[in-house]
Amino acid sequence: MGQLLDLLKQGAPSDEVKEDLAQHTIKIVTKGGSTEDDPLDVGIVLEGREVLSGLSSVARACALLLGLIYAVNLSYPKQLRYTFEFCQKMLLELDSGKLSPKVHALKSKLLS
Template sequence: MLAISEDDNVHTRRACIFRSLCAYLNEDHEKLVKEYLDTDLEVDSNMEETVMGVYVILKDGALPDDDPHDIGVLIKGVEVLTGLGNIALACALLFGLIYCLDLSYPAELKCTF
């Protein structure tokens, strides 16, 4: 929640709400939204291991109010959507894709979904 105190805009608030929802439901928010640095060499291999979720690639040394390098949706290790504007939009689109593609919800996030 430190992000709200450093950058108080609607997109930051929505991202914190998604993370808080996971915490409230006693689930790990890192299973839904995964953050990587653009200098990390293992980003691709880590993304391939993700069953379903949202990824955020942050610029190395960026301030909290700086825009991330990329935000997107992963399904079965494949980048389905990229270049999304914020985490809340990415989560909403992930929920829509799960419904439209008739996918089963991830077991580790059963309460969030």
Template sequence: MLYLGESADQLFREYDDVDEDSVAQDLVLQVMKVYSIQTDLSKGTKDIGIVIDGTKVLTDLGNFPRACAMLMGLTDALNLAYPKELRYTLEAFQKFSSS
């Protein structure tokens, strides 16, 4: 992503040791993100999922690579346009998945 001039913060959002209300309020503001919620650092990750237009569309995906693959499937199945700030990264993901 850095090589393509895009920031990882535009695609991934990690929430460490925060309350559920603040996470829900922040996710409502997101256009397209892969998120990770970790409520207690000793217990590991609680949830990894995808939010599109402020709505959680997939949850409990287990890991970031799976979430990225699912995001590509969702953008294709729903015929969504890539966000401007992630255009090059998601185009690279698309090329990797088609080969």
């Protein structure tokens, strides 16, 4: 769960939040809303710049982020490497023939 928190950021678009986002390679940002489960706006930050905003949910942002990473051929952040690899290769079945040992072990456990 701690690794997923490295991917998500909640907060209003203040100068402090913008400075923090400028230091991140990949981030999903949620803004406003009455609860964490119901944000008003969700966006994607790549290389310190917000590239998508106005997304309706974190789930949609995750799916679009995977597509952006794959289309632009970005490297996964070290702390989230296996999370993204699992999503790409196991869930989306993109390049699923080349699994890292950790993801292959997880696949074996899931299929047994």
